Amino acid sequence: MLQQHFQAEIAQLPATQHQFLIGFSGGLDSTALLLLFAKLREKQPHLQLRAIHIHHGLSANADAWVTHCQQICQQVAIPLIVEQVKIEQHKGIEAGAREARYQAIRNHLLPNEMFATAHHQQDQTETFFLALKRGSGLAGLGAMQRESTVYCLPLCRPLLTFTRQMLLNYVNQAGFPWVEDESNTDSRYERNFLRHEILPRLRQRWPHFDDAVQRSAQHCFEQQQLLNELLQPEFAQHVDKAEHTFQLNDFVLLSPLKQRALLRLWLGQCGLPMPSKVQLCQLIQDVIFAKSDSQPQFQLGEHYVRRYQDKLYLTPHFADLSSLRLPIQIGETLTLPDHLGTLTLQQHAEQLHITWAHPQHTLTSLLPLTEERIEVRFRYSGKVRLSPTQANQDIKKLWQQHGVPVWLRQRIPLIFYADEFKSAVGYFNAL
Known part of the structure; x- marks a missing residue:
C-alpha cells in the first residue's frame, strides 16, 4: 500500500523525470526513501538512481555512518557518493551545515537529475512553525512543496504526505537497520526543540494537528501563487530576467504593498532568501529613494542590491582590486x-x-x-x-x-x- 502511494507521488513529477539523486543520511527517513525508490525501480527499470551521503564531520560516529550507508546502498544496488564538507561555523552550525550540504550536492547533480529528500509530514509541521517564528509571509508559511528549487537545485520531496510512523513501519517490515544521529535529541537546535518539547503536546491535544498544518501550508502556498499570477503583468514591466535587474521607472507611483510584493518576487526569482519587512522597507528607503547622484547599496546575506540609472542590480561581494598592479x-x-x-x-x-x-x-x-x-x-x-x-x-x-x-x-x-x-x-x- 505504501509503495503504491509512493509511486503515485513520483507520478506527479514531470513525465520526463527519470533520474534521481537521493539524499541518504542513513537515518530512518532517508532509509525509507532509498528503499521505496529501489522497489519502484523493479517496476520501472528505466529509473536511474544514485545516492549521496554528506559527511559533516560533526559527530564522532560520522565515519561509521559512512560505512553503514555504503553497505545499505550495496544491498539495494544504488551507487553512493560520499562527500565530506567543511562547515563555516561562524554562520551557525545549522545554517553552515545546510549551505555546505547543498553546495556539495550541487557539485554532483547531473543536468537531468532531480535531488530527492526524505522530508515527511512531521517535518512539514516543523518547517511551518519555524517560518511562523520568523514572522514569514505567505511564501514562508507555504513551507515545503513536493517539487521546488532550493539553492538553485531542482528538488522533490515525495514523502511529504507520509507520516513518520508509516516510514517506521515500512523500514521495520523490510528488515533494514538505520542510524540515529545523537544531535537529533539536542533541543538547543530550533527544529529539535519543536520536535521534542512543543509539537508532541499539540499532537496529544489535537491528534490531526499535522494534517491541519499541512492544509494551512498548502493554502498559503496557493495564495502566494495566485498573488504572483496577478502581479505578473507589472512584474514583466519591471524585471529583465536575462540581466536579473529591476527597472525603477514609475516605481514611486505604486502603493507600498505592491512595491514590496514586486521586490519580493524579484529577489525570490534571483534565488535570495526573503528579507523581513523591516529590511525591505530599509532597502526601498536607502537604495531606491536615495538621491540620484548617490551610489546606494544594501546588503542581503552575501549579496548586495545596488542602484544605477533607475535600475536595481544584484551582485555578490566584490574584492577591492584598486591597488593591484x-x-x-x-x-x-x-x-x-x-x-x-x-x-x-x-x-x-x-x-x-x-x-x-x-x-x-x-x-x-x-x-x-x-x-x-x-x-x-x-x-x-x-x-x-x-x-x-x-x-x-x-x-x-x-x-x-x-x-x-x-x-x-x-x-x-x-x-x-x-x-x-x-x-x-x-x-x-x-x-
Missing part, C-alpha cells in the same frame, strides 16, 4: 583575480591583440605594439583622450557614456604602458 607580457595569459576570468596578449602584425575572457562574456581591444612594460590595473581616475580631434575627457564621463555601473568600473582590466593608461579592455582606448 599585475605585470603581463606579450604571448602570456594572465588569470585575473576575484573570478574575472583571463586576459591574453597576442601580437597580430603590428598590433597588440588583447582578449578578456570573462565567465559571462569575451571582450577584445587592439593597441599599437610597445617595448614598454605592460601592466594590468583596475583603477584610474585621470583624463583620457580618445582621438587627436577630441579633447581630454574625465574617465568617469566615459564610463557613464558606456553605461557601466559604478561598482563594475573597478572590475574592468585596464592596460597601462609603463604608467600611461592605454585601454579599458573592450570599452575604449586612449591615444
Whole structure:
C-alpha cells in the first residue's frame, strides 16, 4: 500500500523525470526513501538512481555512518557518493551545515537529475512553525512543496504526505537497520526543540494537528501563487530576467504593498532568501529613494542590491582590486583575480591583440605594439583622450557614456604602458 502511494507521488513529477539523486543520511527517513525508490525501480527499470551521503564531520560516529550507508546502498544496488564538507561555523552550525550540504550536492547533480529528500509530514509541521517564528509571509508559511528549487537545485520531496510512523513501519517490515544521529535529541537546535518539547503536546491535544498544518501550508502556498499570477503583468514591466535587474521607472507611483510584493518576487526569482519587512522597507528607503547622484547599496546575506540609472542590480561581494598592479607580457595569459576570468596578449602584425575572457562574456581591444612594460590595473581616475580631434575627457564621463555601473568600473582590466593608461579592455582606448 505504501509503495503504491509512493509511486503515485513520483507520478506527479514531470513525465520526463527519470533520474534521481537521493539524499541518504542513513537515518530512518532517508532509509525509507532509498528503499521505496529501489522497489519502484523493479517496476520501472528505466529509473536511474544514485545516492549521496554528506559527511559533516560533526559527530564522532560520522565515519561509521559512512560505512553503514555504503553497505545499505550495496544491498539495494544504488551507487553512493560520499562527500565530506567543511562547515563555516561562524554562520551557525545549522545554517553552515545546510549551505555546505547543498553546495556539495550541487557539485554532483547531473543536468537531468532531480535531488530527492526524505522530508515527511512531521517535518512539514516543523518547517511551518519555524517560518511562523520568523514572522514569514505567505511564501514562508507555504513551507515545503513536493517539487521546488532550493539553492538553485531542482528538488522533490515525495514523502511529504507520509507520516513518520508509516516510514517506521515500512523500514521495520523490510528488515533494514538505520542510524540515529545523537544531535537529533539536542533541543538547543530550533527544529529539535519543536520536535521534542512543543509539537508532541499539540499532537496529544489535537491528534490531526499535522494534517491541519499541512492544509494551512498548502493554502498559503496557493495564495502566494495566485498573488504572483496577478502581479505578473507589472512584474514583466519591471524585471529583465536575462540581466536579473529591476527597472525603477514609475516605481514611486505604486502603493507600498505592491512595491514590496514586486521586490519580493524579484529577489525570490534571483534565488535570495526573503528579507523581513523591516529590511525591505530599509532597502526601498536607502537604495531606491536615495538621491540620484548617490551610489546606494544594501546588503542581503552575501549579496548586495545596488542602484544605477533607475535600475536595481544584484551582485555578490566584490574584492577591492584598486591597488593591484599585475605585470603581463606579450604571448602570456594572465588569470585575473576575484573570478574575472583571463586576459591574453597576442601580437597580430603590428598590433597588440588583447582578449578578456570573462565567465559571462569575451571582450577584445587592439593597441599599437610597445617595448614598454605592460601592466594590468583596475583603477584610474585621470583624463583620457580618445582621438587627436577630441579633447581630454574625465574617465568617469566615459564610463557613464558606456553605461557601466559604478561598482563594475573597478572590475574592468585596464592596460597601462609603463604608467600611461592605454585601454579599458573592450570599452575604449586612449591615444
